[in-house]
Amino acid sequence: MPQISIERLRGEEALNHIFPLLTYAFWNTPPLPSGEDREQTLSYMESATASVLFEDGVAVACSVSSPMEQNVRGRPVPANGVWGVAAHPSARRKGYARQTLLDMMANDREQGRTLSLLYAFRESFYDRLGYALFPQPRQAVFSPAGLAPLLRRELGGRVIMLSTTEGHASYDAYLRQRLPQMHGMGLFQVESRAPRQGQESWLALAQANGDTIGVMTYNIRSTQDLTVHSFFYDTNQAKYLLLEWLARHIDQVETIKMTLAPFEQPGTWLPDLNISLTALEPPLGRVLDIGGLAGLPAGPGKFSARILDAQCPWNEGTYRFESVDGALSVTPAENADCDLHINALAALIYGTQDPGDFEFRGWGQPSAETRAVMSAMFPRALPYLHIKF
16 A cells, blocks of 8 residues: 655745646646746745645645635635646546645635635536635627727826736736725735746726726737736726727737626627627635634625535534624524535625525525525625636
């Protein structure tokens, strides 16, 4: 029998063991990544922790996470961003990746993080680990010619164009200002670094009265496409300033491809845009520590539930969830109105699932009365994480 152990490692010590696993799993190989690529990955490890599984002394699987902050219904909540789950081909199908994930979740809970966020290689794998899907972001595809009417309008304000290297501090500051305003949005706690050469984008800053009121990042890779990665605005004026900036590329590109939050309705921006929409990869979220949910905004009502969470046993128990002066109170309870799997609790706080779906997802069978209370306390919502990792 092989000797199995899991260690929690950080910084260069972690990278020495996991870099071959990460590059094989996520990079185009061969050839092996360069020293510059390794240094870039090392910069991500400054705040990250890796749970590394060793088989007979050799690192064969890992899960890596970094501390984040996420807006949940208007309140910042400590979270982790899981960005490095990998296993050597010889170690796959042995449950090793799952073991590192469970160790990682325990560690992040010990570090005071309430939620866990990730993008899945296979959604069903993480569904079984207690994660709930977010709504899918979308990519809008349209011709810039449809934006031409904006070139004849006086919109006020202005747009400044920088590279993301030049403007990364301004962009990061804007996103952190935006974080408290957007449900589901998450950012890593460490300020983002300037991108490496070759990984830059253009940054458009919409400004009025000296204030930045909107941002957009984009790339032009050929005369065919302009691809927008981020599109945020505080006001209607900012939205149309950024769209007017795109209209200035009518004679340069044929198509605009724009990543948008699930709540955006681009078909209503202007007539004759002829937009086509494609769903993009959604993130998933999970509750690591039920007690950390206390204080979330909540509508009127209360219910009790016995929470089932085989992966994070510290969460298991019976709780009363009650709105007190508009804030969620979480306390122990003796009796439960229903049983709920931990996925259902994540779906409630994020607003991604109707409680009537729980029975059909295998997440519990709350009564009609309890479902009505849940819906009043946690109305449906469309979270948008935005950041990819």
